[in-house]
Amino acid sequence: xxxxxxxxxxxxxxxxxxxxxxxxxxxxxxxxxxxxxxxxxxxxxxxxxxxxxxxxxxxxxxxxxxxxxxxxxxxxxxxxxxxxxxxxxxxxxxxxxxxxxxxxxxxxxxxxxxxxxxxxxxxxxxxxxxxxxxxxxxxxxxxxxxxxxxxxxxxxxxxxxxxxxxxxxxxxxxxxxxxxxxxxxxxxxxxxxxxxxxxxxxxxxxxxxxxxxxxxxxxxxxxxxxxxxxxxxxxxxxxxxxxxxxxxxxxxxxxx
Amino acid sequence: xxxxxxxxxxxxxxxxxxxxxxxxxxxxxxxxxxxxxxxxxxxxxxxxxxxxxxxxxxxxxxxxxxxxxxxxxxxxxxxxxxxxxxxxxxxxxxxxxxxxxxxxxxxxxxxxxxxxxxxxxxxxxxxxxxxxxxxxxxxxxxxxxxxxxxxxxxxxxxxxxxxxxxxxxxxxxxxxxxxxxxxxxxxxxxxxxxxxxxxxxxxxxxxxxxxxxxxxxxxxxxxxxxxxxxxxxxxxxxxxxxxxxxxxxxxxxxxxxxxxxxxxxxxxxxxxxxxxxxxxxxxxxxxxxxxxxxxxxxxxxxxxxxxxxxxxxxxxxxxxxxxxxxxxxxxxxxxxxxxxxxxxxxxxxxxxxxxxxxxxxxxxxxxxxxxxxxxxxxxxxxxxxxxxxxxxxxxx
Numbered sequence: 001x002x003x004x005x006x007x008x009x010x011x012x013x014x015x016x017x018x019x020x021x022x023x024x025x026x027x028x029x030x031x032x033x034x035x036x037x038x039x040x041x042x043x044x045x046x047x048x049x050x051x052x053x054x055x056x057x058x059x060x061x062x063x064x065x066x067x068x069x070x071x072x073x074x075x076x077x078x079x080x081x082x083x084x085x086x087x088x089x090x091x092x093x094x095x096x097x098x099x100x101x102x103x104x105x106x107x108x109x110x111x112x113x114x115x116x117x118x119x120x121x122x123x124x125x126x127x128x129x130x131x132x133x134x135x136x137x138x139x140x141x142x143x144x145x146x147x148x149x150x151x152x153x154x155x156x157x158x159x160x161x162x163x164x165x166x167x168x169x170x171x172x173x174x175x176x177x178x179x180x181x182x183x184x185x186x187x188x189x190x191x192x193x194x195x196x197x198x199x200x201x202x203x204x205x206x207x208x209x210x211x212x213x214x215x216x217x218x219x220x221x222x223x224x225x226x227x228x229x230x231x232x233x234x235x236x237x238x239x240x241x242x243x244x245x246x247x248x249x250x251x252x253x254x255x256x
Numbered sequence: 257x258x259x260x261x262x263x264x265x266x267x268x269x270x271x272x273x274x275x276x277x278x279x280x281x282x283x284x285x286x287x288x289x290x291x292x293x294x295x296x297x298x299x300x301x302x303x304x305x306x307x308x309x310x311x312x313x314x315x316x317x318x319x320x321x322x323x324x325x326x327x328x329x330x331x332x333x334x335x336x337x338x339x340x341x342x343x344x345x346x347x348x349x350x351x352x353x354x355x356x357x358x359x360x361x362x363x364x365x366x367x368x369x370x371x372x373x374x375x376x377x378x379x380x381x382x383x384x385x386x387x388x389x390x391x392x393x394x395x396x397x398x399x400x401x402x403x404x405x406x407x408x409x410x411x412x413x414x415x416x417x418x419x420x421x422x423x424x425x426x427x428x429x430x431x432x433x434x435x436x437x438x439x440x441x442x443x444x445x446x447x448x449x450x451x452x453x454x455x456x457x458x459x460x461x462x463x464x465x466x467x468x469x470x471x472x473x474x475x476x477x478x479x480x481x482x483x484x485x486x487x488x489x490x491x492x493x494x495x496x497x498x499x500x501x502x503x504x505x506x507x508x509x510x511x512x513x514x515x516x517x518x519x520x521x522x523x524x525x526x527x528x529x530x531x532x533x534x535x536x537x538x539x540x541x542x543x544x545x546x547x548x549x550x551x552x553x554x555x556x557x558x559x560x561x562x563x564x565x566x567x568x569x570x571x572x573x574x575x576x577x578x579x580x581x582x583x584x585x586x587x588x589x590x591x592x593x594x595x596x597x598x599x600x601x602x603x604x605x606x607x608x609x610x611x612x613x614x615x616x617x618x619x620x621x622x623x624x625x626x627x628x629x630x631x632x633x634x635x636x637x638x639x640x641x642x643x644x645x646x647x648x649x650x651x652x
Binding site: 001002003038040055057058059061085089090091092154155157158159160162192194216218219221 | 298336403406546548555557618
């Protein structure tokens with residue numbers, strides 16, 4: 001059967017984000033601009049980064065995402081994320097390795113509500129006609145400098161964004177415990193572009209992925225979307241295969 | 257294994273209008289075939305790889321003796337566990353050497369220049385047709401996974417176009433004494449491409465149908481529809497109707513129209529229905545789960561050329577969805593003979609000409625049980641499909 005990850009998040013769960021409960025309200029995030037760069041990485045460089053419950057994507061790849069949210073319950077903010085391509089059972093997922101938000105409030109709320117491993121830093125999203133650029137600085141040091149080169153229009157239906165999985169502590173059955181949480185934003189596309197991904201600077205250590213070495217670029221997209229951060233619907237045992245260890249917290253998105 | 261070449265039987269030679277493949281509606285009985293991905297479980301020791309291949313050859317040899325009509329082999333690259341069949345022409349040659357009448361099919365050859373040069377496709381298929389005594393079918397396609405396309409650094413945006421060029425060139429390369437070509441994706445000066453196929457005018461051609469709409473591509477070009485998805489009855493019926501309608505006004509890329517609809521299914525036949533269904537579901541679940549691990553092109557590479565996820569959404573639902581049991585049993589060829597006959601009769605009523613069976617995945621079915629299943633199927637099920645179906649006879 002397929003390979004599994006090797007990371008045991010229960011062994012050192014103190015550093016994981018902690019949620020007071022699994023009942024966060026949803027956030028509506030209109031007119032967000034999100035740039036995603038997909039890059040293949042050597043399989044050996046992802047060893048130990050994926051929880052035991054999940055399967056690695058073959059070939060290994062990461063998603064570098066820089067998003068500008070002009071409206072949110074905590075005001076405008078930018079968010080950069082590094083996600084590792086993977087599988088939760090039969091479903092493609094991006095496991096969140098690290099994230100940086102441009103405001104303290106956004107970082108704090110995203111950690112506390114959805115368990116995203118977010119820290120505060122400087123995140124810039126810049127659009128020019130020949131490229132879309134994302135830069136991230138933490139403690140004054142550039143940890144990501146990336147761009148989509150030569151954006152060309154495509155249809156929103158050409159773009160597929162996969163759901164996220166994050167590791168966090170949260171109460172379940174009256175016990176605070178480490179778990180995997182699925183975060184599954186929906187997207188309504190207004191504009192979609194595709195181009196060549198370019199990464200000028202990447203500090204893996206700053207994204208909790210020190211071994212990752214970017215290798216072969218796949219593609220970059222930049223889309224204007226109405227999106228959201230929905231209520232948490234699924235949590236997973238971090239040590240069991242997800243088809244055995246998935247638990248539905250609430251029925252559907254209709255209850256938001 | 258010490259096999260020698262058999263004396264060749266004369267191949268069928270069709271003029272337009274006389275081929276049994278042409279316009280399909282000959283009312284021929286349902287045909288049965290085997291379909292190989294060649295799935296090898298970890299750990300991959302040399303012995304395990306060889307055992308799986310030897311098992312497959314043993315199955316093909318038995319299937320030939322039992323009256324199965326086709327053996328198809330995929331071309332896949334880099335798909336860990338799911339498919340270790342990267343050189344199907346070699347496997348199919350071995351199949352041809354150990355069998356007498358079963359027809360061998362590329363299911364499919366990837367018609368993307370980075371994978372296969374068209375001259376090499378024409379040469380290798382012609383050679384296999386000669387060695388098999390005119391038993392070759394040539395399925396064509398373009399690959400659906402990023403794992404493969406990215407591995408060959410192929411551009412997903414243009415695979416449909418390159419496939420279109422390839423399928424138009426192949427019959428000419430087989431039939432014309434000399435061939436020269438200047439196209440968008442490849443070119444060659446005038447040369448004589450050798451050898452020529454044993455079958456005249458050329459082997460039947462097919463296209464893999466996974467994405468919605470490819471059945472129309474097949475019909476418009478006069479190609480057989482080699483269904484590789486496990487669609488339910490309703491969806492399949494729509495596709496077949498549209499295929500039959502369109503192919504009536506096609507411009508065939510080859511010398512004849514190959515109007516045939518083949519579908520893929522799982523096979524596990526057992527005297528005890530419960531045991532048959534249980535093992536069949538295990539086979540289906542394993543195959544589906546492995547398939548869902550593949551990185552579809554659309555998952556990572558946004559392209560208008562890959563708007564559909566192909567068969568993966570259905571497989572994901574089948575593997576994990578709440579309706580998994582219901583979906584898996586509808587139309588699946590596992591259980592006791594009576595249950596399988598019922599399922600196949602339904603496919604037959606929809607206009608399916610041929611069902612190709614996957615017999616194993618990751619070796620979850622022990623080889624002796626695969627062989628017993630084939631024997632029981634041949635004894636108890638195949639006789640029910642040896643005659644023309646009533647609707648076909650009535651249409652004549």
